[in-house]
Amino acid sequence: MATASATQRRAAELNVLARKQRSLWQDAAYRLFRNKAAVAGLIVIAAAFLVAIFADISVGDFHFSIAPYSPTLIPQPPASQMEPLWTGSKYTDPRYLLGTDFLGRDILSRLIYASRISMVVGFVPTAIVFALGVTVGLVAGFFGGWIDQLLMRFTDVIYAFPDFLFLIIIVASFRTSAFGKIMDGLLLIFVAIAIVGWVGVARLTRGQVLSLKEREFVEAARSVGATPVRLMWKHLLPNALAPLIVTAAFAVPGAILGEATLSFLGVGIIPPTASWGGMINEGFPLFGTNPWAVLMPALCISIVMLAFTFVGDGLRDALDPRMKT
Amino acid sequence: MADLLEVTDLHTQFFTRDGVVRAVDGVTFRVAAGETLGIVGESGCGKSVTALSLMRLIPQPPGKIVKGSIMFDGQDILKMDDDDVRGIRGNNIAMIFQDPMTSLNPVLTISRQISEALELHLKMDKSEARKRTIELLELVNIPSAKKRVDDYPHQFSGGMRQRVMIAMALSCNPKLILADEPTTALDVTIQAQILDLLKNLAREFRTAFILITHDLGVVAGMTQRINVMYAGRIVEKADTGELFANPKMPYTWGLLRSIPRLDESRRAKLVPIEGLPPDLIAPPPGCKFEPRCQYRRDICSEKEPELKHIPNSKPDHEARCWGTQDGGWLVNTDWRHEIGDTRVLEAIKQETASITATDTPGE
Amino acid sequence: MLKYTIRRLLLVIPTLFFVALITFGLAKAAPGSPFDRNPDKPPKQEVIDRWNRFYGLDKPVYEQFAMYVVNVAKLDFGLSVVRQRPVVEIIGQGFPVTAQLGLQALLLALAVALPLGVISALKQNTIIDYVSLFFATIGTTIPSFVMAIFFIYFFALGLKLFPITGWGTPQHMVMPTIILAMGAAAFLARITRASMLEAIRQDYVRTARSKGLREQVVVVSHVLKNALIPVATVVGPAAAGLITGSFIIETFFSVPGMGREYVRSILALDYPVIMGTTLLYAFFIIIANLSVDLVYGMLDPRIKVAK
Numbered sequence: 004m005a006t007a008s009a010t011q012r013r014a015a016e017l018n019v020l021a022r023k024q025r026s027l028w029q030d031a032a033y034r035l036f037r038n039k040a041a042v043a044g045l046i047v048i049a050a051a052f053l054v055a056i057f058a059d060i061s062v063g064d065f066h067f068s069i070a071p072y073s074p075t076l077i078p079q080p081p082a083s084q085m086e087p088l089w090t091g092s093k094y095t096d097p098r099y100l101l102g103t104d105f106l107g108r109d110i111l112s113r114l115i116y117a118s119r120i121s122m123v124v125g126f127v128p129t130a131i132v133f134a135l136g137v138t139v140g141l142v143a144g145f146f147g148g149w150i151d152q153l154l155m156r157f158t159d160v161i162y163a164f165p166d167f168l169f170l171i172i173i174v175a176s177f178r179t180s181a182f183g184k185i186m187d188g189l190l191l192i193f194v195a196i197a198i199v200g201w202v203g204v205a206r207l208t209r210g211q212v213l214s215l216k217e218r219e220f221v222e223a224a225r226s227v228g229a230t231p232v233r234l235m236w237k238h239l240l241p242n243a244l245a246p247l248i249v250t251a252a253f254a255v256p257g258a259i260l261g262e263a264t265l266s267f268l269g270v271g272i273i274p275p276t277a278s279w280g281g282m283i284n285e286g287f288p289l290f291g292t293n294p295w296a297v298l299m300p301a302l303c304i305s306i307v308m309l310a311f312t313f314v315g316d317g318l319r320d321a322l323d324p325r326m327k328t
Numbered sequence: 329m330a331d332l333l334e335v336t337d338l339h340t341q342f343f344t345r346d347g348v349v350r351a352v353d354g355v356t357f358r359v360a361a362g363e364t365l366g367i368v369g370e371s372g373c374g375k376s377v378t379a380l381s382l383m384r385l386i387p388q389p390p391g392k393i394v395k396g397s398i399m400f401d402g403q404d405i406l407k408m409d410d411d412d413v414r415g416i417r418g419n420n421i422a423m424i425f426q427d428p429m430t431s432l433n434p435v436l437t438i439s440r441q442i443s444e445a446l447e448l449h450l451k452m453d454k455s456e457a458r459k460r461t462i463e464l465l466e467l468v469n470i471p472s473a474k475k476r477v478d479d480y481p482h483q484f485s486g487g488m489r490q491r492v493m494i495a496m497a498l499s500c501n502p503k504l505i506l507a508d509e510p511t512t513a514l515d516v517t518i519q520a521q522i523l524d525l526l527k528n529l530a531r532e533f534r535t536a537f538i539l540i541t542h543d544l545g546v547v548a549g550m551t552q553r554i555n556v557m558y559a560g561r562i563v564e565k566a567d568t569g570e571l572f573a574n575p576k577m578p579y580t581w582g583l584l585r586s587i588p589r590l591d592e593s594r595r596a597k598l599v600p601i602e603g604l605p606p607d608l609i610a611p612p613p614g615c616k617f618e619p620r621c622q623y624r625r626d627i628c629s630e631k632e633p634e635l636k637h638i639p640n641s642k643p644d645h646e647a648r649c650w651g652t653q654d655g656g657w658l659v660n661t662d663w664r665h666e667i668g669d670t671r672v673l674e675a676i677k678q679e680t681a682s683i684t685a686t687d688t689p690g691e
Numbered sequence: 692m693l694k695y696t697i698r699r700l701l702l703v704i705p706t707l708f709f710v711a712l713i714t715f716g717l718a719k720a721a722p723g724s725p726f727d728r729n730p731d732k733p734p735k736q737e738v739i740d741r742w743n744r745f746y747g748l749d750k751p752v753y754e755q756f757a758m759y760v761v762n763v764a765k766l767d768f769g770l771s772v773v774r775q776r777p778v779v780e781i782i783g784q785g786f787p788v789t790a791q792l793g794l795q796a797l798l799l800a801l802a803v804a805l806p807l808g809v810i811s812a813l814k815q816n817t818i819i820d821y822v823s824l825f826f827a828t829i830g831t832t833i834p835s836f837v838m839a840i841f842f843i844y845f846f847a848l849g850l851k852l853f854p855i856t857g858w859g860t861p862q863h864m865v866m867p868t869i870i871l872a873m874g875a876a877a878f879l880a881r882i883t884r885a886s887m888l889e890a891i892r893q894d895y896v897r898t899a900r901s902k903g904l905r906e907q908v909v910v911v912s913h914v915l916k917n918a919l920i921p922v923a924t925v926v927g928p929a930a931a932g933l934i935t936g937s938f939i940i941e942t943f944f945s946v947p948g949m950g951r952e953y954v955r956s957i958l959a960l961d962y963p964v965i966m967g968t969t970l971l972y973a974f975f976i977i978i979a980n981l982s983v984d985l986v987y988g989m990l991d992p993r994i995k996v997a998k
Contacts, residue, residue: 159702160709162980163973165935168953172714172965175957176721260834264939267836268954283840294844301837312832385901418902425901430894435916435992444912445902480992496902 034321041317047310055122058115070112074277081107084293104282104296105289113277114303120189120278121307124262125255128196133251136201140208141235145216154205161202170195170261175270187276192265196258207250211243245322252318256311263304279304332503332536333359338396340381343389347609351377353560361503364530364537366547366568369557372605375540379506383421384413401503419449422497426509428489432481439477442496449500464495468525487518491525498529504536511546523550544583548572556580559606559616562635566645576638576647578621581663602676615650620676622668623651623658699981703974710973711763711966715756718962768967773959778967785949788858789941792948793933795868800876800929805922808883812891813910823880830877839870839943856945867944871937875929883922890918920990924983931979935972
């Protein structure tokens with residue numbers, strides 16, 4: 004007759020689950036880091052961040068920059084439309100690794116400084132969009148009634164606008180005003196992206212809240228006296244988080260793309276401040292002579308966008324394996 | 329006379345990232361023409377996989393039938409080429425699936441879905457197939473069949489949809505029908521109707537049935553013989569009456585004990601089988617049921633018992649248990665009154681509780 | 692079904708009204724007037740006053756808006772401030788070009804994306820799948836003008852195959868159409884693939900196989916029909932997206948379409964043109980979104996023949 008403790012041990016050996024229990028977030032993190040493309044994307048983004056930070060560190064008298072030259076000053080003697088050193092053409096200047104633009108400014112330095120614009124434009128408006136959109140969506144979805152109706156009609160109207168064009172209209176309209184000149188037009192771009200973008204997030208959040216509102220755990224929390232704020236913040240929001248995170252992950256490159264397109268069309272960042280889109284805009288007329296002035300910023304945009312897309316896809320797969328494409 | 333179906337040592341496995349799942353681990357049984365066999369077991373015991381293996385419907389990655397033979401009408405299905413297997417599907421062997429809501433194509437009319445097999449196997453043309461389809465619908469008691477034949481699945485209720493599936497299965501007069509949990513997704517009252525329908529059809533057309541279910545109540549009234557499966561193997565085989573009157577395997581005892589009875593006192597507690605089914609990737613070395621068995625002894629964890637005829641029972645009755653086989657300690661046990669070692673029972677309960685405790689996700 | 696459609700259609704009008712209102716509001720809130728674009732030669736005040744009177748800009752704002760709405764109902768979108776030609780004429784000139792470009796791009800995108808998506812799903816995790824996923828990712832990620840840059844570099848400058856700018860001959864149409872199609876193709880391919888993958892996992896596929904149907908028949912008769920429904924519903928919005936999004940490509944390749952005109956008018960703050968085109972674009976988008984539900988209703992029996 005087997006003893007109780009021996010059988011206990013044996014049954015524990017045999018019946019115990021093969022893997023340790025993991026929380027939902029740990030599980031998602033594990034899956035994310037197993038995704039090679041996503042990890043590569045994260046590395047690229049981190050690198051871009053580092054470049055953006057070290058492009059210009061000025062504290063008091065201390066100044067450090069990894070860029071060889073200033074992005075706006077023209078080193079003398081001027082050498083415009085130089086091509087990158089590796090092309091071996093006769094239009095190169097040993098001072099400039101990647102050549103110069105039509106005014107003679109170092110492309111490499113401009114690319115580095117432009118990364119700051121892109122990084123900032125990616126994250127700041129997205130943060131605003133989410134702070135605003137999630138709040139409104141939570142309130143609308145939770146309280147329903149006229150707040151909800153109002154929001155829905157409003158979003159219908161905004162949805163009818165092609166978002167890019169709306170963005171362009173807003174920016175183009177106000178860029179000559181005082182507001183439009185703050186931070187070389189960056190603030191205006193933030194605001195425009197925020198205005199256009201918050202609506203989609205609000206709708207998404209509202210949808211999530213609507214479907215979660217009827218679940219038992221909300222009823223349970225309510226029955227123990229949870230206030231609306233507590234319900235929204237501690238119960239509804241954490242459960243609605245997954246699609247929001249994925250949307251945020253894709254909103255960042257969307258914002259970067261928005262700024263790049265605006266600058267490309269000539270209504271974005273005010274020159275001479277460097278931005279990748281602006282560099283394309285400036286270099287475009289001379290594409291035939293020195294395509295590199297356009298190709299280099301194009302490459303930068305592509306790499307950063309791809310990186311964010313891989314991370315976004317990775318997050319989506321990690322947070323909801325059922326959605327695997 | 330040879331049996332209609334003879335399955336010998338069937339092994340079906342699934343190759344996953346975490347290991348090889350031995351879903352069907354050496355299953356042998358036979359079905360005679362016109363006979364209804366029941367296969368009973370918990371979720372995950374391999375009964376559905378067995379049925380799918382018979383029709384070679386196991387998805388090739390990640391699954392694979394690695395061993396065994398399936399003799400149907402004298403031919404080994406596992407050795408046939410793909411065209412011949414397709415010729416048998418829907419034609420000589422047909423299958424009824426569990427969930428009629430998802431098993432029917434929502435964008436095709438049921439006329440189309442039933443006629444398909446008729447046109448393919450019986451080479452009927454469209455009008456013949458349509459006539460036959462209406463006949464089949466009437467056979468399974470679908471009212472206004474002529475009008476409803478061009479309807480879509482979502483226009484039928486659950487019970488009606490299952491009748492449509494039955495009509496589909498019957499369409500080419502198969503010799504064998506596999507019914508995988510045909511009533512599990514339906515209301516209890518509809519269940520009875522469907523089971524009655526199946527019984528009548530079996531009798532009228534002399535079709536052999538394999539009825540797969542976890543519900544002992546369903547097999548009681550429908551089958552001539554029953555196989556009880558656990559962890560990918562058959563652990564008891566007997567005629568239906570014999571199995572209920574004289575079960576000879578602790579798992580079966582557990583199943584029978586867990587059925588609530590109308591004549592019990594209200595205060596009597598439900599008696600479940602404690603513990604969890606084993607991991608089919610790394611199953612325990614001895615008897616697969618041993619970790620949950622209240623009658624176990626040392627030999628049970630060391631060696632796996634064979635499926636053998638047991639004493640004190642009818643000739644065809646076999647069980648896979650050291651205790652009830654010749655010379656075992658359970659040969660004369662009256663399972664209705666002896667529930668085994670309660671200390672073991674407590675130990676099992678405790679282990680189960682410690683494993684299943686989880687932290688709540690997302691908090 | 693019909694009632695629902697009519698109700699949705701009626702909602703279009705108030706939506707467009709608000710679109711006009713917002714655009715109008717922006718127009719009036721923006722600093723500067725369209726008449727002093729040239730900082731070197733500011734026109735005299737009386738000239739400005741005359742222009743204002745001519746365009747009715749001296750009236751109170753709400754009156755201006757009311758007049759505008761009434762005119763729009765008569766399909767009179769006013770005169771371009773920059774060019775003194777009716778807005779309708781300007782749009783009318785550019786629209787056929789944009790429509791042609793958009794349609795070509797849509798057909799190309801569908802022709803490429805649908806087979807690619809289907810094959811990719813059927814041969815999941817093989818080389819074909821990875822390659823098409825790769826292209827789909829590139830297509831949806833890299834902005835069209837960047838893609839255009841790479842394209843021009845390789846094909847126009849490098850191989851000298853196609854002209855860079857202009858419109859009129861088939862050669863001119865090749866690059867803009869291809870690049871415009873890429874984004875849509877990538878998007879459609881992804882959706883098709885995802886939809887196929889989902890459909891092929893359904894239980895009814897197993898039922899179809901259990902009847903002995905050949906795999907080819909299973910895929911074509913059972914899976915495709917289900918899988919393509921979501922894709923079909925997306926075609927409307929994709930088309931709208933192509934038409935409204937073509938402005939980048941048109942600007943890039945100097946294609947004389949509505950989009951290029953639109954960008955020009957935005958840069959010049961030519962509000963009559965801006966508003967007219969915005970309303971037209973908004974109209975397309977609203978109709979396209981409406982078409983999603985309509986197509987679903989037409990294709991999916993579960994909605995078409997409600998119980």
